[in-house]
Amino acid sequence: MRTTMLSVVVGVGLLLGGVTLSAHHAFSSEFDANRPVKFKGTVSKMMWVNPHAWIYVDVKNADGTVEEWMVEAGTPNTLLRRGFTKASLQPGTEIMVDGYQSKDGSKRANGRDLTLPDGRTLFLGSQEPGQAPPK
Amino acid sequence: MKRQFLSSVLFAALAAAIIPSAFVLAQTGAAPAASKPAPAAKAATAKTEKAWTPKKTPWGDPDLQGVWNDATSTPLQRPAGKGEAVLNEEQADQFAEQLANDLSRDRRDGGNEVDVNRAYNEHWMDARRLKITQDRRTSLIVDPPDGRIPPTVQISPERQKLRAERNAAAARFNAGMPDVATELSLPIRCIIRTDSPPYLPTIYNNDFQIFQSPGYVVIGPEMIHSARIIPLDGRPHLGPTLKQWLGDTRGHFEGNTLVIETTNFRPDDGTVYQGANPDTFKITERFTRVADDAINYEFTVSDPLTWTKPWTAMVPWTKIDPKEQMYEYMCHEDNFDIVHLLSGARAREKNPALNLQQPTKTR
Amino acid sequence: MRTRVWRVITPLGFAVIVAVVWLLPVAGQQARPTPQASAFPAYKAPRLDGHPDLNGIWQAFVTANIDLEDHEAQSGPYPEMLGAYGGWPAGQSIVEGGTIPYKPEALAKKKQNVANRMKVDVSNDKTWHDLGDPEMKCYMPGIPRATYMPFPFQIVQGTSPYILMAYEFATATRTIRMDWKQEAPTDTWMGWSRGHWEGDTLVVDVTGQREETWFDRAGNYHSDMLHVVERFTPASAYHLMYEATIEDPKVYTRPWKISFPLYRRTEKNLQLLEYKCVPWTEEMLYGKFKKGTK
Numbered sequence: 001m002r003t004t005m006l007s008v009v010v011g012v013g014l015l016l017g018g019v020t021l022s023a024h025h026a027f028s029s030e031f032d033a034n035r036p037v038k039f040k041g042t043v044s045k046m047m048w049v050n051p052h053a054w055i056y057v058d059v060k061n062a063d064g065t066v067e068e069w070m071v072e073a074g075t076p077n078t079l080l081r082r083g084f085t086k087a088s089l090q091p092g093t094e095i096m097v098d099g100y101q102s103k104d105g106s107k108r109a110n111g112r113d114l115t116l117p118d119g120r121t122l123f124l125g126s127q128e129p130g131q132a133p134p135k
Numbered sequence: 136m137k138r139q140f141l142s143s144v145l146f147a148a149l150a151a152a153i154i155p156s157a158f159v160l161a162q163t164g165a166a167p168a169a170s171k172p173a174p175a176a177k178a179a180t181a182k183t184e185k186a187w188t189p190k191k192t193p194w195g196d197p198d199l200q201g202v203w204n205d206a207t208s209t210p211l212q213r214p215a216g217k218g219e220a221v222l223n224e225e226q227a228d229q230f231a232e233q234l235a236n237d238l239s240r241d242r243r244d245g246g247n248e249v250d251v252n253r254a255y256n257e258h259w260m261d262a263r264r265l266k267i268t269q270d271r272r273t274s275l276i277v278d279p280p281d282g283r284i285p286p287t288v289q290i291s292p293e294r295q296k297l298r299a300e301r302n303a304a305a306a307r308f309n310a311g312m313p314d315v316a317t318e319l320s321l322p323i324r325c326i327i328r329t330d331s332p333p334y335l336p337t338i339y340n341n342d343f344q345i346f347q348s349p350g351y352v353v354i355g356p357e358m359i360h361s362a363r364i365i366p367l368d369g370r371p372h373l374g375p376t377l378k379q380w381l382g383d384t385r386g387h388f389e390g391n392t393l394v395i396e397t398t399n400f401r402p403d404d405g406t407v408y409q410g411a412n413p414d415t416f417k418i419t420e421r422f423t424r425v426a427d428d429a430i431n432y433e434f435t436v437s438d439p440l441t442w443t444k445p446w447t448a449m450v451p452w453t454k455i456d457p458k459e460q461m462y463e464y465m466c467h468e469d470n471f472d473i474v475h476l477l478s479g480a481r482a483r484e485k486n487p488a489l490n491l492q493q494p495t496k497t498r
Numbered sequence: 499m500r501t502r503v504w505r506v507i508t509p510l511g512f513a514v515i516v517a518v519v520w521l522l523p524v525a526g527q528q529a530r531p532t533p534q535a536s537a538f539p540a541y542k543a544p545r546l547d548g549h550p551d552l553n554g555i556w557q558a559f560v561t562a563n564i565d566l567e568d569h570e571a572q573s574g575p576y577p578e579m580l581g582a583y584g585g586w587p588a589g590q591s592i593v594e595g596g597t598i599p600y601k602p603e604a605l606a607k608k609k610q611n612v613a614n615r616m617k618v619d620v621s622n623d624k625t626w627h628d629l630g631d632p633e634m635k636c637y638m639p640g641i642p643r644a645t646y647m648p649f650p651f652q653i654v655q656g657t658s659p660y661i662l663m664a665y666e667f668a669t670a671t672r673t674i675r676m677d678w679k680q681e682a683p684t685d686t687w688m689g690w691s692r693g694h695w696e697g698d699t700l701v702v703d704v705t706g707q708r709e710e711t712w713f714d715r716a717g718n719y720h721s722d723m724l725h726v727v728e729r730f731t732p733a734s735a736y737h738l739m740y741e742a743t744i745e746d747p748k749v750y751t752r753p754w755k756i757s758f759p760l761y762r763r764t765e766k767n768l769q770l771l772e773y774k775c776v777p778w779t780e781e782m783l784y785g786k787f788k789k790g791t792k
Contacts, residue, residue, distance in 0.1 A: 027254040029311045030476055033247035034491040048684040049469040051325070054623070070623065072472075074259030076684060077357065077462045078339050081455075082258075085683035100251045103311045104479035105489050110254055113243075124258050192657055193547055200658040316784035317777070326776050344673070347656040348553045349546075355662065360638075360671045360688075362664035362770075364652060370767045379772040457659075461673075463686040467776050468637045468710075471623045477787035478621065484789070 027100075031072075031110045035101035040117070041069060043093045048076040048086045055089070055111065057097060071097055071111045082126035095122060189391055189424040194349045196367070197391045199424055202456035205334060205432065206263035206341040208234040211448060213274035213282030220272060220282060227271040235265040247494060261339045268451050275335075277433075278447040285442045294412065294440075297404050312480040316473055321405045323473065325466035327380050330356040330363070332397055332418055333408060333434035336450065342461045343452070345422075352386055352393055359466045365395055372398050378413075380406060393422040411438040417445075428454040543698060543732035547657045550698045550732055555652045555768055556760040558740070561589030562646040563633070565716035566756060567597055575616060586715075592646075594755040598718060604749045611717025620783050627710040631717075635783065636775035638670050638687035640711030641704045641726055642742040642756065650763050652770055661693060661700070666770045674702055682706025685722065700730040721748040736762040 041057035053073040058066050079088070098113040114122040190198040208231065213220070222230055236242075240257040243250055268275075274282030290298070304318040313319055322328045329337055334356065342357040354363040365386040373383045383399035397420075400406050400413040407416045421433040430452040437445035483489045543550035561569070568591045574584035591597070600608065615631040633639060639647055649666035661674040672688040682690030682705050689707035693700055704726040712719050729741040738760040745753035785791070 026252060026309055028248065028251045029309050030472060030479065031251050032491060033251045034494040036247060036494065047469070050464045051466050051470060052472065054471070074255045075339050075464070077464060078259055078261065080462050080683045081459045086685065100247070102475065102479060103489070104482040106475075106479070106482075108475065110251070112250065112254065113256055121256055121258070124256070198657075200656055315788040316780045324776065324780070326774060344660070344662075346654045346658065346660065346662045348654045351553075351654060353654045353662060353664070355664075355671060355673075359669075361669040362652070362654070362662060362671050364654070364664060364770060366769065373769075373771075377771065380774055381772070462683075463672075463688060465638055465687045467779075468632075468687055468708075469626075471626065473784060474620050474623075474787060477784060481787060481789070481791075 027110055030103060031100040031108075032103040033100060035103070035105075036099070037101045037109050038096070038098045039069070040094060040096050042091075043089055043095055044068070044091055046086070046089045048080075050075055050077065053079075055095070055114075057095065067107060069097070070108045071099065071114070072108065073111045073114070079123050082123075084123060084127045088123070088127060187425055192347055196347060196352070196388060197393070197424060198347070199345045199352065199393060199422055199430060200347050201454045202342060202344045202459065202461050203430055203452040204261070204263055204341050204455045204459075205343065205450050205452045206261040206266075206336045207268050207275075207450065208238055208265050209268045209272060209275055210234075211275045211335065212284060213276070217273045220274070220277075220280065222271045222273060224271070227267060230271075230273065231265075231267045234267065238265055259339070261341050263453070264336060264338060264341065270451070275448040275450050276446060277449050278435075279444070285444045285446050287442055288440065290412075290440065294410075298410065301404060301410075308476070311476060312483065313476055314480075316477060319473065319476070321380075325359060325470050327406075328356075328358040328466070330359055330361045331381060331406075331408070332420060333436060333448070334420075334432060334450070340464060342455065344461045352395075355461070357461050358464045360464060365393075375399070378402065382418075391423055395420050395422075408436060409441070411436070411441040415440050430454075538733040538737065541732060541734050543735075546655060549655075549695055550700070551655065552653045552661075552700060552730060552732065552738065553655050555650050555763040555770065556738055557650040557763055558646040558648075558758055558760055560592050560646055560758045561587050561648075562592045562756070562758070563643065563648060563714055564589060566593050566714050566718055567591045567716070569716070592756045592758050594757065599751045599754055601749060601751055608717045608719060611712065611719055613717075615715060615717060618783055621786075631715055632710060632712055633715065634779070636668055636779045638708075638711065639665075639667060640687060640707050641672065641689045641691065642728065642744070643711065643713055644670055644672070644688065645728075645740060645742070645760070646758065649773060650768075650770060664770060666773050668773060668775055674700075685709070687711065689726070696729075698731060700728075702728040702730070704728065719749070720744070720746045723748050730760075733759070736764070738762070 039057075039059050041059040044056045044058050046056070047054040053076045055071040055073060057069045057071055059069055060066050076084075094117050096115045096117065097109060097111055098115070099109040099111050102108040116122060192198050192200075217230075219226070240253045240255060240260055242253065272282075276282045276284065279285060304313070305320075307313050308319060308323075316324065321331075329335070329340070334343065337358075340357040344355040344357075346353040346355065346362075350366060350368050352365045352367065354365070355361070356363070361381065363381065363384055365384045367386050367388070369387065370385070372385055373379075377383070378399050378401045380401055380403075382397040384395050384397045386393055386395040388394070397418050400416060402413050404410070407413050408418070416438045417436065419435045421431075423431045423433075425431050431449055432452050433447060433449040435445055435447040436442075543552070545551060546553065564586050569586075569589050571588040572586050574580065574586045577584060611631075614629045616634060617629040618635065619629050620626050633643075633647075638644075644651070644663075644665045644667065647665065647667045651663055651665040654662040654664065659676045659678070661676065662671060663674065664671045670688060672691055674691040674693040676693050678692040685706050685708050687708045687710075689704040691702050691704050693702045695701070705724075707720075707724050707726070709720065709722040709724070724744070724746045726745075727743045729739075731739045731741075733739045739757070740760050741755060741757040743753050743755050744750075
């Protein structure tokens with residue numbers, strides 16, 4: 001009952017005129033709390049678009065096959081204000097994705113926690129012009 | 136059973152209205168208890184600050200130009216249990232810390248249901264939204280003195296029906312099972328977002344660029360791109376049959392304060408704030424530059440068919456340029472989520488086995 | 499006797515002289531070319547903060563949004579439903595030289611665009627933008643298309659480092675950063691506009707535009723290497739002459755230019771009105787995913 005109440009509250013808040021509620025998007029509507037995922041992959045490209053940036057990640061399976069995952073992230077505008085640009089995440093970069101998979105089971109996840117293999121959080125801090133992008 | 140559901144939905148609607156923005160996703164508990172009216176407390180306002188004279192544009196209007204940010208953790212409504220309108224420094228530090236902790240997206244506690252809604256790392260959000268307002272208020276609402284939205288009035292059967300339909304659509308959305316694109320909310324359809332007045336803080340892109348030219352002030356919110364072009368020449372509003380999603384705005388300066396009034400809202404459900412009635416909804420907004428890097432933004436809304444009395448909130452704006460800028464925010468063009476939601480729903484209808492009841496192991 | 503003859507000859511001679519002077523400019527000439535700024539009497543726009551004041555509501559009256567090049571009138575889509583309502587008027591090319599200098603291998607894509615301009619398929623994120631005229635989907639028109647859409651736009655020029663251009667179509671906006679060094683941090687639908695003054699001309703350099711924008715409904719397109727340089731020159735109190743040089747080494751053999759006048763809208767109390775077309779596209783884009791379909 002509590003879950004239902006929360007979800008109705010979230011939903012109604014969203015539909016009330018004017019975006020007072022934090023999300024233009026209750027992420028749990030698309031991504032499944034019952035499908036947590038954690039994987040390492042190689043970035044093939046990042047789309048710096050609104051309303052959500054998308055990071056395409058190639059993930060190698062144990063049997064050697066490669067599957068492509070699409071990882072949803074936030075608005076790129078926040079990153080641009082801190083000096084990051086579309087050159088800041090180069091194809092070939094390895095990243096760790098900790099998130100939740102799409103409710104329909106497709107290879108999409110929200111990037112709940114994105115880190116580099118050395119533990120640094122992706123896009124944390126700011127990037128001065130001329131600084132090497134995180135590798 | 137139906138009446139229980141309806142009343143719980145109505146309660147949820149009220150709860151959504153009174154739960155401060157972003158609190159909902161951080162909390163797992165039930166809706167807050169009704170608050171007691173606070174003793175009269177004088178909230179710090181611009182009037183108590185030292186008078187400051189803004190520069191004027193070459194044509195004599197107070198200069199409001201620049202890129203401004205309105206993010207804050209201070210809730211719209213005074214939280215239950217907080218009697219004071221303004222806190223002392225120690226209380227304020229505690230309040231700020233508690234809010235920042237509640238709102239932080241880097242937290243992973245609370246179970247998967249809560250965690251998934253936090254969505255991303257904290258730094259994808261606007262860092263300024265973890266700070267309370269400098270004047271240490273406990274709510275953005277300054278009137279009524281208790282810092283809460285006034286009680287709502289009984290709405291008409293037609294509006295109740297619309298609310299019920301919206302709530303049903305919201306429930307489908309939350310379950311990830313929307314029927315059709317047009318039942319999704321206006322922000323998700325990328326029709327209006329934070330550009331719909333009143334301007335209130337949200338999780339990111341809390342930015343507004345103000346442009347001025349002789350006879351005009353123009354406000355460009357970051358989400359979604361749109362220019363609120365405000366004539367200052369005293370011309371009448373558009374005629375009553377010309378209605379717009381963002382209404383029609385007219386402005387004038389009262390001393391150093393830009394005062395704007397907006398009318399002519401479309402009758403579509405969700406067009407005006409908190410589901411108020413577009414025909415009787417009134418909104419007045421005031422912009423006063425109180426320092427080189429600060430504007431006090433104040434709005435008063437009223438609708439006798441929704442609230443028992445008008446209410447007013449003040450949100451401080453901070454200048455962020457030239458160091459930071461506002462960037463293009465287009466929305467409909469790359470709105471992949473709508474298709475993900477709809478096609479995902481259709482896939483799950485076809486194959487119910489996709490609906491997991493138990494969490495899977497992590498990869 | 500002599501006086502009477504003169505009374506006839508003089509007015510007759512005068513009439514002949516007048517007729518010759520009147521007809522001379524037209525005799526032996528074809529249709530007048532588009533007036534250049536130089537054809538107007540010398541004009542110096544009023545100043546705002548030391549610069550020409552371009553504030554106002556402006557509109558183009560060319561039909562370039564249909565096709566930058568010469569185009570006949572046509573019925574438009576679904577005449578069996580729309581009749582003359584759906585018709586698209588004829589227009590003359592605004593391209594200097596008449597035609598866009600496509601590389602031969604790049605012309606195929608333009609033809610493909612026209613063939614697919616009314617198709618949409620958003621079922622796959624990766625091919626989301628492959629089909630359909632962005633205008634039809636109510637997507638942003640980009641630059642220069644926004645300038646010649648059949649809608650007014652407002653220039654808001656103040657004393658900040660930014661000039662705003664607000665377009666009525668789909669509430670599109672773009673901000674021109676004046677004397678700006680920073681390059682486009684990412685690609686955007688309306689491009690990254692940086693401006694500076696050259697005498698009385700506002701010169702705007704546009705880079706970083708999303709490659710998905712089109713120039714018109716005739717499928718004229720560009721790549722991610724598009725570079726547009728616009729020139730806005732006030733020619734009178736009511737005319738703003740517009741020129742845009744377009745280059746894209748991936749698609750064209752050389753840079754090419756378009757030009758046309760922008761006219762000041764002078765109706766009393768005129769304002770931009772909303773043209774929010776997103777709701778009109780939702781059935782077209784998302785209808786096949788609604789409950790109960792198939």
